[in-house]
Amino acid sequence: MSQQTVRQASNQSDHLLSVDSLDVEFQVPDGSIQALRDVSLVLDQGETLGIAGESGSGKSTLALAIARYLDNNARVPNGTIEFKGRNMLEFTPRELAEVRGNQIAHVAQNASKALNPSMRVGAQIRESIELHQDVSDDEVRERVFDALDQVNIPDPEETVTRFPHELSGGQQQRVLIAMGLACNPELLILDEPTTGLDVTTQAKLLDLIKELKTGAEVGILLITHNLGVIAQIADRVNILYAGEMMEKGPVDDVFTSPSNPYTQALLATTPELNRTKELRPIPGGIPALGEIPNGCIFADRCDFATDECQTGDIDVEAVSDDHETRCVNWQTAVDNPIEAGDATERKSRPGDVILEGKGVVKHYDEGTFVENLLSDHKPVRAVQGVDLTVREGETVGLVGESGCGKSTLGRTMLSLHELTDGVIEYRGDDLASLSKAKRKEFHAECQIIFQDPDASLNPRKSVRECIERPLKLFTEQDEDERIARVDELLEQVNLSLDLKNKFPHELSGGQQQRVAIARAFAANPSLVVLDEPVSSLDVSVQASILKLLGELRDEYNTSYLLISHDMGVIQAICDRLAVMYLGKIIEYGTMSDVFAPPFHPYTRSLLSSIPTLDPHEEGNRIRLQGDVPSARNPPPGCSFQTRCPQKIGDVCETDEPELVETNQETDHCVACHLDESGTTKPLETPVEEL
Amino acid sequence: MATNKSDSTFGDVQVPELVRKLLSSRKVLLGLSILMPVIIISGLGEIVTPFDPLQTHILDKYAAPGGKYVLGTDNLGRDLLSRVIVGGQSSLLLGFSATAFSMVFGVPIGLIAGYMGGRVDEYLMRLMDILMSIPILLLGILILVALPSSLINVIFAIGVVFVPRIGRVTRSATLSVSQEPYVMAAKSRGESTPYILFQEILPNVMAPIVVEASVRVGYAILIGTSLSFLGLGAGPPNADWGYMIATARNHIYETPWFLLWPSLALLLTIMATNLLGDGLNDVLDPRTGGGRL
Numbered sequence: 001m002s003q004q005t006v007r008q009a010s011n012q013s014d015h016l017l018s019v020d021s022l023d024v025e026f027q028v029p030d031g032s033i034q035a036l037r038d039v040s041l042v043l044d045q046g047e048t049l050g051i052a053g054e055s056g057s058g059k060s061t062l063a064l065a066i067a068r069y070l071d072n073n074a075r076v077p078n079g080t081i082e083f084k085g086r087n088m089l090e091f092t093p094r095e096l097a098e099v100r101g102n103q104i105a106h107v108a109q110n111a112s113k114a115l116n117p118s119m120r121v122g123a124q125i126r127e128s129i130e131l132h133q134d135v136s137d138d139e140v141r142e143r144v145f146d147a148l149d150q151v152n153i154p155d156p157e158e159t160v161t162r163f164p165h166e167l168s169g170g171q172q173q174r175v176l177i178a179m180g181l182a183c184n185p186e187l188l189i190l191d192e193p194t195t196g197l198d199v200t201t202q203a204k205l206l207d208l209i210k211e212l213k214t215g216a217e218v219g220i221l222l223i224t225h226n227l228g229v230i231a232q233i234a235d236r237v238n239i240l241y242a243g244e245m246m247e248k249g250p251v252d253d254v255f256t257s258p259s260n261p262y263t264q265a266l267l268a269t270t271p272e273l274n275r276t277k278e279l280r281p282i283p284g285g286i287p288a289l290g291e292i293p294n295g296c297i298f299a300d301r302c303d304f305a306t307d308e309c310q311t312g313d314i315d316v317e318a319v320s321d322d323h324e325t326r327c328v329n330w331q332t333a334v335d336n337p338i339e340a341g342d343a344t345e346r347k348s349r350p351g352d353v354i355l356e357g358k359g360v361v362k363h364y365d366e367g368t369f370v371e372n373l374l375s376d377h378k379p380v381r382a383v384q385g386v387d388l389t390v391r392e393g394e395t396v397g398l399v400g401e402s403g404c405g406k407s408t409l410g411r412t413m414l415s416l417h418e419l420t421d422g423v424i425e426y427r428g429d430d431l432a433s434l435s436k437a438k439r440k441e442f443h444a445e446c447q448i449i450f451q452d453p454d455a456s457l458n459p460r461k462s463v464r465e466c467i468e469r470p471l472k473l474f475t476e477q478d479e480d481e482r483i484a485r486v487d488e489l490l491e492q493v494n495l496s497l498d499l500k501n502k503f504p505h506e507l508s509g510g511q512q513q514r515v516a517i518a519r520a521f522a523a524n525p526s527l528v529v530l531d532e533p534v535s536s537l538d539v540s541v542q543a544s545i546l547k548l549l550g551e552l553r554d555e556y557n558t559s560y561l562l563i564s565h566d567m568g569v570i571q572a573i574c575d576r577l578a579v580m581y582l583g584k585i586i587e588y589g590t591m592s593d594v595f596a597p598p599f600h601p602y603t604r605s606l607l608s609s610i611p612t613l614d615p616h617e618e619g620n621r622i623r624l625q626g627d628v629p630s631a632r633n634p635p636p637g638c639s640f641q642t643r644c645p646q647k648i649g650d651v652c653e654t655d656e657p658e659l660v661e662t663n664q665e666t667d668h669c670v671a672c673h674l675d676e677s678g679t680t681k682p683l684e685t686p687v688e689e690l
Numbered sequence: 691m692a693t694n695k696s697d698s699t700f701g702d703v704q705v706p707e708l709v710r711k712l713l714s715s716r717k718v719l720l721g722l723s724i725l726m727p728v729i730i731i732s733g734l735g736e737i738v739t740p741f742d743p744l745q746t747h748i749l750d751k752y753a754a755p756g757g758k759y760v761l762g763t764d765n766l767g768r769d770l771l772s773r774v775i776v777g778g779q780s781s782l783l784l785g786f787s788a789t790a791f792s793m794v795f796g797v798p799i800g801l802i803a804g805y806m807g808g809r810v811d812e813y814l815m816r817l818m819d820i821l822m823s824i825p826i827l828l829l830g831i832l833i834l835v836a837l838p839s840s841l842i843n844v845i846f847a848i849g850v851v852f853v854p855r856i857g858r859v860t861r862s863a864t865l866s867v868s869q870e871p872y873v874m875a876a877k878s879r880g881e882s883t884p885y886i887l888f889q890e891i892l893p894n895v896m897a898p899i900v901v902e903a904s905v906r907v908g909y910a911i912l913i914g915t916s917l918s919f920l921g922l923g924a925g926p927p928n929a930d931w932g933y934m935i936a937t938a939r940n941h942i943y944e945t946p947w948f949l950l951w952p953s954l955a956l957l958l959t960i961m962a963t964n965l966l967g968d969g970l971n972d973v974l975d976p977r978t979g980g981g982r983l
Contacts (some may be wrong), residue, residue, distance in 0.1 A: 126924055246979055321936075389781055411874070414878050416874055416877055416878055439880065440880060442880075443878065443880030443882075444876070447878065447879075448869035448874070448875060448878045450874070450875070451871075452871060455870050455871045455872065456870075456871035456872050456875055458872040458893075458894070459894060460893035460894060469879070470879055473879055473880070473881070474879075516875075519875070
């Protein structure tokens with residue numbers, strides 16, 4: 001495609017892996033998709049190279065191309081992939097088989113699907129050793145345990161006899177990495193190794209990758225959409241956008257002085273914990289790769305775009321020795337970078353109580369009469385006695401790791417699930433005994449938006465039908481008025497009116513979520529439950545949706561109950577926050593209360609687990625031991641006692657701590673047996689001193 | 691590269707695309723190219739038959755195929771081609787009507803059981819299990835013994851037998867669709883249960899139901915033929931494939947074509963509906979790859 005102005009001066013064969021001007025295209029019925037264009041990278045032994053980009057940027061395609069796992073409809077019209085000086089594109093199937101799994105290990109995304117569910121973990125690790133190495137049975141056994149040791153699996157003897165579904169998500173990922181390491185590969189490709197894991201699990205896995213880096217002479221290619229992960233782990237980073245390498249260089253340089261408008265925009269749109277930044281959405285969306293426009297692929301969305309960007313090939317230019325960017329205006333971008341502003345603090349004036357849960361209990365799978373009679377069947381205790389209040393004009397966050405019961409609580413509050421015990425009051429009246437008219441009012445006033453926008457819109461209904469339905473139900477408007485209102489709503493959520501007659505599958509994820517938002521706001525609700533509203537969206541889209549939610553909140557004076565696992569998202573939008581663990585609220589207060597001491601030990605570890613965008617920040621991370629206990633069998637006493645780094649002793653195991661007010665003015669509550677000296681230490685305190 | 695999850699949409703906008711995809715499936719094409727002529731020719735019936743199917747030509751009995759009677763004649767000298775054509779009418783009518791009957795009852799039962807869950811599901815499905823546990827033919831015979839044997843009653847008997855089968859397919863599709871957030875969103879709007887069942891869920895479970903129904907048509911014809919072979923259903927002198935086969939059995943050594951033609955017609959029709967069902971399954975079910983463009 002383009003001549004590179006900067007060439008690696010050194011002989012390519014010195015590198016462990018070197019990819020040079022690689023193009024990959026996929027043949028599809030309507031033509032071809034040019035998934036990668038002119039991608040070059042080098043990786044040396046003992047080095048970790050991060051590949052970052054949003055979905056659709058071609059990260060995984062790159063990983064698969066390097067391992068030569070591409071689908072049959074893929075073609076490589078240009079470029080070379082050299083592994084230890086040999087061009088892999090010319091390998092025979094036999095040569096490939098020798099290298100794959102042996103010298104190059106590809107650790108696929110989604111560990112739960114990458115492991116064979118019907119084979120014991122030990123046997124799966126054995127397989128690759130037996131295939132590639134001519135060693136005795138005893139030695140294979142030893143190697144299996146070595147590999148499991150390397151990934152810090154507790155109790156490997158026990159683990160090898162397990163089936164994948166008997167392990168937690170973090171453990172599955174460890175086993176998968178152990179499989180990759182079993183043959184002592186020289187190149188380890190990790191494709192989104194922490195995606196789908198909780199932050200506390202992710203933190204431990206990142207420690208493991210760091211350990212692997214220092215221990216073995218292995219080159220690691222780390223692919224992720226999470227810039228925080230790259231900042232913490234990688235030595236060098238390549239930023240990929242729509243199949244092109246936008247910027248590459250040492251992590252320090254790229255993160256502290258990004259020299260490509262896309263990198264700058266990406267950093268400005270990523271939420272960060274330690275500062276309240278006003279997230280800047282990137283306008284527009286990632287282009288379809290069927291037809292590649294002339295000029296810069298990012299030009300349409302770029303603040304610095306000039307006429308020059310619209311035509312001709314955009315060459316890679318050198319910022320410094322090993323820092324390159326694909327931008328003609330990079331100097332302007334460096335002088336005048338895109339940065340997130342500081343968020344103005346929102347003054348919320350909470351009004352009347354809209355929804356109040358008192359002692360909410362929700363159990364799943366309570367078992368039939370016979371099951372309970374014959375065995376001691378244990379229900380899943382998803383929510384175990386929670387009080388939660390949402391007032392007018394207030395945004396309450398509900399944060400916790402997967403399985404803590406936050407979504408169940410949110411849905412139960414809207415009576416989408418039946419209550420096991422407790423009371424939910426809507427404007428002072430018990431939800432269970434509302435009159436028909438009052439119930440209709442409740443439905444009109446309380447709406448919900450779900451995580452997966454694709455699934456929350458009926459695939460058989462057009463955008464207009466979707467948004468019009470609540471108007472039909474809750475208002476007396478005639479058809480013309482309704483259509484006018486649909487248009488107004490579409491404008492408010494920044495969607496083009498052309499989309500009105502489209503069906504959900506014709507929209508992008510961000511557009512679908514906007515339609516879901518428009519539907520929720522159609523009948524002027526006073527409370528909207530947001531159930532992970534942005535977690536399935538890319539960061540740039542995420543920021544624009546959060547911004548939209550903020551605007552709508554001001555316009556309609558709506559309250560939100562925002563459910564999320566992502567502290568960054570919570571911080572961007574909430575006024576008050578409740579932290580949940582194993583079905584209970586363990587800390588509650590205003591944002592500044594929860595993010596500052598006194599801390600509940602769980603909140604403290606949650607906050608310290610989040611990888612920051614600052615590559616220099618080491619931090620004293622708290623690593624939680626073990627996994628979250630089963631909700632069928634929660635531990636006695638404090639639910640966090642099995643993993644708590646600040647456990648006092650017996651009292652934690654026997655007595656359940658009550659939520660105690662630590663700040664009467666702001667109603668900040670913490671449920672912990674620790675006294676003030678234990679909870680008030682600042683977040684940076686090293687683990688040993690807690 | 692939008693993910694196309696719902697290509698099987700019947701919504702007005704997608705119809706041309708759906709038709710295009712249906713016609714790109716070889717199974718659907720082959721199934722239709724057999725079934726459509728069968729339906730059209732049988733439908734036209736006595737307009738296209740060379741002879742009156744009931745008229746006997748006593749001098750020409752046991753005529754071999756070829757000549758004046760293209761497919762030969764039977765033991766009473768009736769033209770076999772005409773009889774096969776007209777015999778298709780009752781078989782096809784029976785196949786489609788019985789399937790329609792079973793859908794009218796089976797689909798709502800499946801929707802309600804799948805959506806409501808709990809006790810309602812338990813009661814409805816156990817009832818279906820009881821119906822399913824009786825062999826199809828036996829249940830059909832039982833019903834026809836109790837009721838006078840006429841085409842309407844045969845349709846009713848086969849329809850009843852098929853209700854649990856359609857019901858189960860509908861229920862299993864409904865179970866997963868009920869968990870979709872868009873159904874939950876409808877609940878949170880306070881929509882009525884019938885609206886949720888028929889407006890939100892039904893359009894999204896149509897694909898497996900259509901597939902099941904198309905296979906059921908073939909089965910219904912087969913069972914109907916079996917019943918009339920056993921003497922329940924259409925009796926003499928009507929032309930009916932099952933009845934024709936039953937009569938032909940006695941003459942199998944002298945005049946095998948007598949047995950051959952109705953059997954072949956039956957075979958082709960059932961094969962066509964099964965091919966159609968298979969093809970629809972490929973096209974409508976995104977999991978088998980048909981969901982992709």
